[in-house]
Amino acid sequence: MxxxxxxxxxxxxxxxxxxxxxxxxxxxxxxxxxxxxxxxxxxxxxxxxxxxxxxxxxxxxxxxxxxxxxxxxxxxxxxxxxxxxxxxxxxxxxxxxxxxxxxxxxxxxxxxxxxxxxxxxxxxxxxxxxxxxxxxxxxxxxxxxxxxxxxxxxxxxxxxxxxxxxxxxxxxxxxxxxxxxxxxxxxxxxxxxxxxxxxxxxxxxxxxxxxxxxxxxxxxxxxxxxxxxxxxAHLDGINHVYVHRSADPAMAEAIVLNAKMRRTGVCGAMETLLIDRGYPAAEALLRALAATGCTVRGDAAARALLPTIDAADAADWDTEYLDAIAAVAVVDDLDGALAHIAAHGSHHTDAIVAADEGAAERFLAEVDSAIVLWNASTQFADGGEFGLGAExxxxxxxxxxxxxxxxxxxxxxxxxxxxxxxxxx
The missing domain is CATH 3.40.605.10 (Aldehyde Dehydrogenase; Chain A, domain 1)
Structure with missing residues (x-):
């Protein structure tokens, strides 16, 4: 020894x-x-x-x-x-x-x-x-x-x-x-x-x-x-979940809450939630996230949906909280989500929740991250979950x-x- x-x-x-x-x-x-x-x-x-x-x-x-x-x-x-x-x-x-x-x-x-x-x-x-x-x-x-x-x-x-x-x-x-x-x-x-x-x-x-x-x-x-x-290199996990306008509300809520709150201190935790402007259950999703005890920091459009959440500033989009805090932005469409992730992501893990297969396939193809998921929590970013054993x-x-x-x-x-x-x- x-x-x-x-x-x-x-x-x-x-x-x-x-x-x-x-x-x-x-x-x-x-x-x-x-x-x-x-x-x-x-x-x-x-x-x-x-x-x-x-x-x-x-x-x-x-x-x-x-x-x-x-x-x-x-x-x-x-x-x-x-x-x-x-x-x-x-x-x-x-x-x-x-x-x-x-x-x-x-x-x-x-x-x-x-x-x-x-x-x-x-x-x-x-x-x-x-x-x-x-x-x-x-x-x-x-x-x-x-x-x-x-x-x-x-x-x-x-x-x-x-x-x-x-x-x-x-x-x-x-x-x-x-x-x-x-x-x-x-x-x-x-x-x-x-x-x-x-x-x-x-x-x-x-x-x-x-x-x-x-x-x-x-x-x-x-x-x-x-x-x-x-x-x-293993960089920050500034991970995003994008809820597309076609997402099933029950699925979206389950994935978002798990991605953020299952374990907030792991590198696969969601740090930023992107909500499509056409998603019909956005307010309910924000209320559900806040109800878990998560501090929600939103842009102006998110705060218009739920005024009780905190205001996000420029630093929030580039922060790996590793805590019960989430930044939320409302984006116009898939292009807006892709642009936000390209500008602020860390190439770790990003996910889309969508019923629209075309939108999902485009997200999978265009997001330049090590792990890109469709209708699954970012907390699956783990070697054991990939069948690789420990990592x-x-x-x-x-x-x-x-x-x-x-x-x-x-x-x-x-x-x-x-x-x-x-x-x-």
Whole structure:
């Protein structure tokens, strides 16, 4: 096991270099491991998480007490909180990843050249992955499971607000891996909360192969500004639900309330509601949303429908609240909805509620987001709901991986050539 006492935490650069070197060795070990060995290690890790539930809950209680005293919002406290059911779900998620098909070694395609040279593209692990995240200690388990299953070693740097929880989860994960014969160094947790360690990870070009940030706007902005390592970005979830004039009112209300209020602190939560000017039940929809306890901030047309809601300002259209707050705009038609999303969306998840198939198909085709839904809640933006198991995050860029990043998104490929003595003229 990589223990804090064995590492020089006084120099962040030395610390990360040492961890990365150990991770590289562990990645080679994982490359030699069979699919069955990796799966068995995750089953053992899931069992270890379940057995360690009391210790994890106690560690989490310390984090929650500090976070509450420091004024962390209710939504962020919810992200941080672990209890029996959430720990059980964490363990179940790890076991579910163990049961997934291993992408490593999958042949993407193959061909034979006119000279008889046989070429194939085969999935391989990326290598050493650094994951920088905030608030959610379940990411420690999800990220570790996905990286190990896809043959990658991982260096985890969680937020200071979750340090005790992360250490407890990490200790259980490593115990499970070691029990199954895999190296503890395959999953390492940065032992210091010094922010300079993040900078050292971002500068570790050649030692770390990919950085994945998972957190708020300031974290992602720092990573994108400073990184010399390739980055798989997860930006804000400024997600929209557009209620078209053809929408069924009962369906629209159910989807909007779920998209906003099921869990307000998740990245798939609706932040802006767009209502078509021709939708006949707009006032009832606004009343239903306000009745849930959601603070509704509307434009002038929305406030004309329900004067008791607050007035929205320009910043509301570009804000990821992660709280029981929603911005509402009335748009003239589908073109207006598309224009609003193009101007203010974050390319995460957007949905249309409509009975008009033509309008829906146009929305699906023209909204440039990683996930676009028709007659479904934005809260389905989740790797588990997509059948991918746990996820690292929702990638909002256009390269390498997009949407929920699970096992396949943590692989790259290499070309293999089989010849019979061919030489090039």
């Amino acid at each position: 990589v223990r804090a006492a064995m590492l020089d935490t006084h120099s962040p650069t030395t610390l990360i270099a040492t961890m990365a070197a150990r991770a590289r060795d562990a990645a080679r070990w994982l490359a030699r491991s069979t699919d069955a060995q990796k799966a068995a290690a995750l089953v053992a890790a899931a069992d270890a998480i379940r057995a360690a539930a009391p210790a994890i809950i106690a560690a989490n209680a310390a984090d929650l007490a500090r976070a509450s005293a420091n004024g962390l919002s209710g939504a962020l406290l919810d992200r941080l909180r672990l209890d029996g059911p959430r720990i059980a779900a964490m363990a179940d998620g790890i076991a579910a990843v163990a049961a997934l098909a291993d992408p490593v070694g999958q042949v993407i395609d193959r061909s034979t050249r006119p000279n008889g040279l046989m070429l194939s593209r085969v999935r391989v692990p990326i290598g050493v992955i650094g994951i920088i995240y905030e608030s959610r200690p379940n990411v420690t388990a999800d990220a570790a499971a996905l990286c190990v299953r896809s043959g990658n070693a991982v260096i985890l740097r969680g937020g200071s607000e979750a340090i005790d929880s992360n250490r407890a989860v990490h200790a259980a994960m490593v115990a499970g891996l070691e029990l199954a014969g895999l190296p503890a160094e395959a999953v390492q947790l940065v032992p210091t909360t010094d922010r300079a360690a993040v900078g050292a990870m971002l500068a570790a070009d050649g030692a770390i192969d990919l950085i994945i940030p998972r957190g708020g706007k300031s974290l992602v902005a720092r990573v994108q500004a400073e990184a010399r390592v390739p980055v798989l 690292i995050g929702i990638a909002t860029g256009r390269l390498h991986a997009r949407g929920p990043v699970a096992l396949e998104g943590l692989t790259t490929y290499k070309w293999l050539g089989h010849g019979t003595g061919q030489v090039r003229a």
